[in-house]
Amino acid sequence: MSRPRLIKESSAPLQLDKELLVRIHDLMVKTRVLEERLIQMYKQGHGYFWIGGPGEEAFNVPLGLLMKKGQGPEYDYLHAHYRQSGTLLALGEEPIGALRQMKNTASDPYSGGRNFAGHFSLRKYNVAPVSSPIEVQYSIAPGTAMVQKRVGGEGITIVTGGDAGTAEGDFASCLVWSSRPANPLPILIIVTNNKWGISTSAEGQHGEPRVSERGKAFNIRSKTINGNDPVEAYQELKEAMEYVRKERKPFLLEANVSRLYGHSSASGANYVSEEEDCLKNFEARLEQDGVLTRQQMDELRNRYTEDMAAAARIARDEPLPAPETIWKHIFAEDK
Amino acid sequence: MANMAQAIRMALHYAEENLGVTDIFGEDVGAPLGGVFTCTQGLKTTWNSPLDERGIIGAAMGIAMGGGRPVAEIQFCDYVYNTIDLLKLAGNTCWSSNGDWNLPMVVRTPVGSGIRGSIYHSHSFDATMTHIAGWKVVMPSTPLDAYGLLISACKEQNPVMFLEPKALLRVKGEERIPGEPDDDRALSKAIDAPLGDRSQWKPAWPEGLEAFAIPIGKGKLVREGSQLTVVSYGRTLPLCARAAALLADEGISVEVIDLRSLWPYDWEMIKASVQKTGRVLFVNEDTEVTNFGEHLVRRTVEELFYSLLAPPRLLAGKFIPGIGLADTLEMASVPQQNDITDALRSLAGEQP
Ligand SMILES: Cc1ncc(C[n+]2csc(CCOP(=O)(O)OP(=O)(O)O)c2C)c(N)n1
Numbered sequence: 072m073s074r075p076r077l078i079k080e081s082s083a084p085l086q087l088d089k090e091l092l093v094r095i096h097d098l099m100v101k102t103r104v105l106e107e108r109l110i111q112m113y114k115q116g117h118g119y120f121w122i123g124g125p126g127e128e129a130f131n132v133p134l135g136l137l138m139k140k141g142q143g144p145e146y147d148y149l150h151a152h153y154r155q156s157g158t159l160l161a162l163g164e165e166p167i168g169a170l171r172q173m174k175n176t177a178s179d180p181y182s183g184g185r186n187f188a189g190h191f192s193l194r195k196y197n198v199a200p201v202s203s204p205i206e207v208q209y210s211i212a213p214g215t216a217m218v219q220k221r222v223g224g225e226g227i228t229i230v231t232g233g234d235a236g237t238a239e240g241d242f243a244s245c246l247v248w249s250s251r252p253a254n255p256l257p258i259l260i261i262v263t264n265n266k267w268g269i270s271t272s273a274e275g276q277h278g279e280p281r282v283s284e285r286g287k288a289f290n291i292r293s294k295t296i297n298g299n300d301p302v303e304a305y306q307e308l309k310e311a312m313e314y315v316r317k318e319r320k321p322f323l324l325e326a327n328v329s330r331l332y333g334h335s336s337a338s339g340a341n342y343v344s345e346e347e348d349c350l351k352n353f354e355a356r357l358e359q360d361g362v363l364t365r366q367q368m369d370e371l372r373n374r375y376t377e378d379m380a381a382a383a384r385i386a387r388d389e390p391l392p393a394p395e396t397i398w399k400h401i402f403a404e405d406k
Numbered sequence: 407m408a409n410m411a412q413a414i415r416m417a418l419h420y421a422e423e424n425l426g427v428t429d430i431f432g433e434d435v436g437a438p439l440g441g442v443f444t445c446t447q448g449l450k451t452t453w454n455s456p457l458d459e460r461g462i463i464g465a466a467m468g469i470a471m472g473g474g475r476p477v478a479e480i481q482f483c484d485y486v487y488n489t490i491d492l493l494k495l496a497g498n499t500c501w502s503s504n505g506d507w508n509l510p511m512v513v514r515t516p517v518g519s520g521i522r523g524s525i526y527h528s529h530s531f532d533a534t535m536t537h538i539a540g541w542k543v544v545m546p547s548t549p550l551d552a553y554g555l556l557i558s559a560c561k562e563q564n565p566v567m568f569l570e571p572k573a574l575l576r577v578k579g580e581e582r583i584p585g586e587p588d589d590d591r592a593l594s595k596a597i598d599a600p601l602g603d604r605s606q607w608k609p610a611w612p613e614g615l616e617a618f619a620i621p622i623g624k625g626k627l628v629r630e631g632s633q634l635t636v637v638s639y640g641r642t643l644p645l646c647a648r649a650a651a652l653l654a655d656e657g658i659s660v661e662v663i664d665l666r667s668l669w670p671y672d673w674e675m676i677k678a679s680v681q682k683t684g685r686v687l688f689v690n691e692d693t694e695v696t697n698f699g700e701h702l703v704r705r706t707v708e709e710l711f712y713s714l715l716a717p718p719r720l721l722a723g724k725f726i727p728g729i730g731l732a733d734t735l736e737m738a739s740v741p742q743q744n745d746i747t748d749a750l751r752s753l754a755g756e757q758p
Contacts, residue, residue: 144472183504192503199471200503204491210460211492214468214476217429221474228468244461251456400501401540403508403563 085302085360092362095136095301097371099128099350102157104375105166108383109173109188110332110340117387118173121340123189124154126331127263129349130298133305134261135161137312138229140196144222148197148215150208150230153189154263155201162196167382176389177396184392206236209245209260216249216256220319227315231261234325235268235276237285249321250289257319259311260291263298265330269338286323298326299349407579408586408593413549414445414514414570415597416583417556418477420615422451425560429469431455432462432479432514438604442481443516443575447599448609459485463492463513467499470511470565477560480515482523483531483569490534496565497540512559512566517545518641518691519740520573525728527572528736530692532639535567536668536701542622543668545569547643549579551666554620561619569668571640585614625672627679631661634685634754637676637702639665642689642741649747658754668698673705680706684715685753691740694722716756721749 085092106125113121124131135158139147151158156169168180169191175184181192182200192200199215202208212230219226230245249256262282266273279285286293292314296307304326311322329346333339357363408416421427429451432441436454440447455462459480466478480486486493493513500508519528535543542564546552552570559566578590587593596610628643629650638646643664650660661679665671680686686706688699699720706718723729723740730736741749 148472150468179504181504181506182502185504186502190502192506194503194506200499200507202495204495207464207492207495210464211468211471212464213461214465214470214474215472216468217465218469218472218474221428240460241464244456244458244464247456247458248461248465400503400505402542403500403505 085356085362087302087305089362092357095132095305096353096357096363096368098132098157098161099301099353100368100372101166101375102128102132102160103350104372104379105156105160105169106332108379109169112170112173112383113336113340118175118188120187120336121173122153122187122335124156126265126329126346126349127154127298128157129301129353130263130304130326130328131155131157132161133301133308134158134229137305137308138162139226142195142197144215144219145224145226146197147226148199148212148219148228150199150212150215150228151191151201152205152208152232153187153201155191155231156189159191159193159198164193166379167386170383170386171389174386174389175391176386177392178389183396206232206239206241208232209241212258213245213248213256216258219257220254225316227257227259227312229259229261231263233268234262234264234266234273234282235271237262237282238276246285246289246291250291255320257315258321259315260321260323262325263328264325265328267330267334269334281325283323283325291321291323293323293325295325295327298328299347299352301349301353407581407590408549408583409576409578410546410549410552410570411443411445411575412593412597413553413579413583414556415447415449416586416612416615417553418446418449419611420557420617421477421560422449424617425557426475427451427477427560428474429453429476431465431476433457433481435479440599441479443572444598445514445570445575446479448597448607459489460492463489463496466511466513467492467496467509470509471507475510475560477512477514480513482527483515483517484526484529486515486531493538493541497538499540500564501540508563509565510563512562512568514568514570516570516572516575518571518573519729519736520571520641522731522733522736523572523729524731528729530690530723531569532668532690533692533696533698535569536698540565541669542566543569544622544666545571545640545668546666547571547574547640547664548581550581550583551620551626551664553583554618555622555666557617557619558622562622566622569640573641574644584616584618585612587612620666623667623670623672625666625675626664627661627675628664629660629662631659631683633659633683634687634750635661635663635676635679635683636687636689636750637663637665638689639668640690642691642746645741645743645746646689648743649750652747653750653754656751658751660750676702676706677710680710681713684713685756686718687721687749687753688718689721689741689746691723693725694720695725697722715758716753719749719753721745
């Protein structure tokens with residue numbers, strides 16, 4: 072099986088401002104530590120199921136940093152999938168929200184104890200509810216993009232999902248609806264390719280050498296990038312987003328990423344040592360370039376680990392939703 | 407008087423002018439056709455979508471999320487089945503996000519038999535749709551109700567499934583829609599697209615159309631009666647009303663309820679009627695196994711058992727894979743006038 076390349080040229084200087092590199096690193100560490108805490112909570116019986124994105128931080132963090140964040144069509148919409156805690160933290164979310172969702176507490180800010188970990192929903196930042204059926208977000212996303220196209224302004228729609236899921240018709244729907252010559256849409260169509268669908272390898276799933284090549288048939292500008300390199304991810308995302316923002320046309324971006332703890336708790340959620348670890352690699356480069364010292368990075372990780380443990384203790388002691396709340400929000404009341 | 411297709415069109419016109427409807431779309435919904443049943447001719451915000459039902463429902467959800475107000479059409483309900491998971495998602499979005507998101511969207515789709523549509527243009531969708539929580543589901547049986555329910559649907563914060571009984575789309579109403587002109591021919595001339603080249607055509611919408619809204623969840627007492635109750639909706643409702651008129655001549659007094667809204671539905675109206683008559687027949691044309699009427703029968707038994715003089719009954723479509731094209735096959739598959747009259751007569755005569 073072909074594997075994502077490690078880093079373009081590990082000796083090349085890091086081409087982003089130091090401040091930004093430090094910020095990306097900080098968020099990547101925060102995300103990793105959050106996910107490891109979520110896995111631990113699951114394994115200790117403080118949650119029923121874990122799914123999340125360790126291994127995808129190098130791509131997800133830059134995505135969140137680059138989003139135009141706010142509510143309504145002037146801002147970016149994110150139709151996310153279930154591996155994007157890094158994006159949410161980069162948008163400014165506090166990790167305790169994800170811990171609360173894992174513990175299904177009434178205080179879970181994304182679903183009130185109703186949905187799985189990683190199933191974020193955040194109207195204030197245009198984050199559409201993450202759905203368990205994979206790929207449906209690709210059918211929904213053109214709708215927000217259509218509104219944005221009509222409203223004008225700079226807001227774009229971003230939709231993400233996995234590579235195996237591109238076999239679903241919804242992915243084709245997205246390509247068709249986004250690229251109609253009479254109404255091309257401002258949508259960034261992202262596929263994070265971790266080379267697996269649960270246990271089925273990419274070779275058993277799809278035949279195109281690159282998922283991004285499917286864009287060609289639709290005249291959609293497309294690219295495959297190394298999503299394990301936060302610098303490349305940041306730069307490529309920025310370029311793609313600028314294109315979509317300005318041209319009001321679709322862009323298909325495939326990011327090769329790692330799946331560092333398997334598919335989910337359903338496959339054990341254990342560290343997969345053969346996978347590239349984007350954080351380890353990034354830290355080596357940061358150290359090599361003198362951006363951060365090993366000690367600084369270790370201290371950061373320790374601090375987040377302690378923070379996360381404290382937050383998990385808070386979440387663990389919070390009450391579950393009251394049974395009678397099952398009747399709440401079946402329908403929206405007039406707002 | 408307007409027929410149901412015209413009523414739907416007028417309601418949509420009112421809604422795009424006054425209720426913020428931004429997108430009326432689906433396969434062939436826009437120009438030049440204006441819908442295979444003409445329900446969307448001449449409207450301002452119509453557009454033709456790709457031939458992709460999942461895309462249509464998905465786009466409606468996205469448009470609603472983006473702050474638009476979509477009215478999407480699935481050309482025939484038979485083709486809505488490959489969107490079931492999206493309908494489920496639309497229904498649970500508010501609940502699963504703990505009230506954070508809501509989807510103000512309407513989906514219209516023609517349902518039922520009556521146009522000799524054979525296997526794939528005759529299906530019903532009431533049982534399947536009422537199984538999906540988080541939606542409001544309505545099905546009018548008159549043009550006025552179609553108008554009023556669609557106005558309500560376009561004001562909703564929640565997804566609404568608007569089921570259009572195909573057999574009734576061309577039937578003229580007996581009540582005038584508020585603002586509709588007195589002369590039917592004048593109405594047709596003003597709002598029905600001409601045959602042939604329509605590129606220059608523009609409708610002349612009646613000026614006085616009103617925000618006449620029928621609340622979702624309220625049934626209509628179509629006819630008062632004292633001996634038995636029949637509860638129906640859509641195509642079979644006028645057949646029930648005719649049966650009641652017929653049976654009145656035989657001295658059998660039938661109360662007729664048009665449910666209009668399937669979810670939420672007017673249990674209070676059913677309850678009051680059954681407590682009065684002690685006998686009830688539920689009629690619809692969906693297949694009879696796991697039928698929405700079975701739910702109504704169950705609730706009647708559980709809550710009104712001691713008011714009953716006879717077992718509640720359901721008259722529905724036969725549990726077969728489709729509706730055959732031949733007249734004899736269609737007639738045998740879904741309730742017809744005689745079936746309803748016979749069932750009511752038999753229920754009236756049932757002795758414990
Ligand atoms: C419609 C649907 N079918 C099946 C599943 C079960 N399932 C959950 S994740 C998954 C694999 C998805 O693989 P991919 O799209 O590559 O995303 P990844 O999880 O690898 O990021 C499957 C089959 C599902 N959630 N939804």
